[in-house]
Amino acid sequence: MNFGIVVFPGTNCDRDCYYVIRDILNQPVKFIWHRENDLKGIDCVVLPGGFSYGDYLRAGAIARFSPIMSSVREFADKGGLVIGICNGFQILTEAGLLPGALGRNRSLRFICRYVNLIIERNDTPFTSEFEKGEIVRMPIAHNEGNYYIDDLSKVEKQVVLRYYGENPNGALDNIAGIVNERGNVFGLMPHPERCSEKILGSEDGLRIFKSIVRSL
């Protein structure tokens, strides 16, 4: 399984993703600078968290114009796996690869802490290592995670992760992660790469990467 991690100016979770994929899962992985457009040989594109272009205008709004994003769109259209984490999720919604939008947290604060999540679907390439209805723990770290869509019924079947118990950011229907209709593009606000080793308090995140590896 060849992973490609896209790096935008301001991305800061790229190294963590790289470490998890290469050192924990022993999978081939490389960084792809956002000015590039070649995804040859890549099986899964990771849009990691952090920031992109200062998140001017709106989080992810400018990153979607990076050259790599046209390639990511083509890649996704052909069925390639794309996972967007945090800022990566914001970019995917801005690019129209995932439905909805991510607005400012209801508390108006940056939130960085562990949350409980419920796995709503385990029939995706990203969540096959989980049980449906299982409660897992992952950290979130964001200012704009307040998921919104005008018509919830449009995405009901695409919800993969929901906040469980407390809703940290005001997200509609507790949505924390969704896939596209086809199921090959996944966006989530929690950071699985930050909870992929026991020493960090949870290994639930690793199971997402494991699911991806297993899917191939």
Next chain:
Amino acid sequence: MEKVKLLYEGKAKRVYSTPEEDKFIIEFKDTATAFDGLKKADISGKGEANCIISSKIFELLTIKGIKNHYIKRLSEREMLVKSVKIFPIEVIIRNRVAGSMAKRLGLDVGKELERPVLEFCYKSDELHDPMINEDHILALNLATEEELKTIKEMSLETNKILIEFFRKCHLELVDMKFEFGKDSQGNIYLADEISPDTCRLWELGTTTSWDKDRFRKDLGGVEEAYREVKERVINTPIDSKARIFIRLKPSILDAQGSVILNALKSLGFNEVIEVRVGKLLELKMDRKVDEPERIERMCRELLANPVMEDYEWEWIE
């Protein structure tokens, strides 16, 4: 928007109704007439040139705050306009002596006037559009005193704006003709067209005509003149600014707004019941095209996220 019924056919234009009662479509023809219809010919490309020139000038006037009937250009020779009732008055505004003024008063063509001169004519083909004065207009109820005042002010202001604009096109605005109309609410709009058919335009610093006088006086190069003015008008930038407001859709809780509302209330401003916070963007443009839809596209494609935000925009001076 499609044409429904031909309402009127004039010498240079056709006016059609549309499925919407408050909108007309004007189609520009290639036909030209002069001397009360005694001289008539088709000038290839004239309709297109006049439509494009008029559209850009109406756009400019909108930006400068002159209410006019223009909504948008639909094709090379069609524009969508507000349906207005035209006053039976032609307004002529002169900056230099030319045409009938030179003849009537025995003045040298090209003499610069101390101040712009306004003239009025009664629109009537049978009577050959006779010149009238303000008393005629009021006595014959062609317009009310208030309306006449507005028409005069709008004419002078438009003249000022267009002298400056045509100068940038290296053209001297010698004189021009306006028509005005009013909508069902009584608002007055500049109507008709603004083109080499209705303006006398000279190459700046000379008396070389770039307008319908070439046709009237058989000066030759008629088609070229319309094309040349069109090119110059298209290529002359209009400095314009648009102000864009972006705010969260009403269905979305505006957390910032709620915090600000509470702060206002704690200061005793209890009359405030809701605060919505938004973004304001000002775009300065060097527009060479007359398409407000481009700003709409900017909003939809980048500036606002249509999933969660609404936008509005306006031209600013």
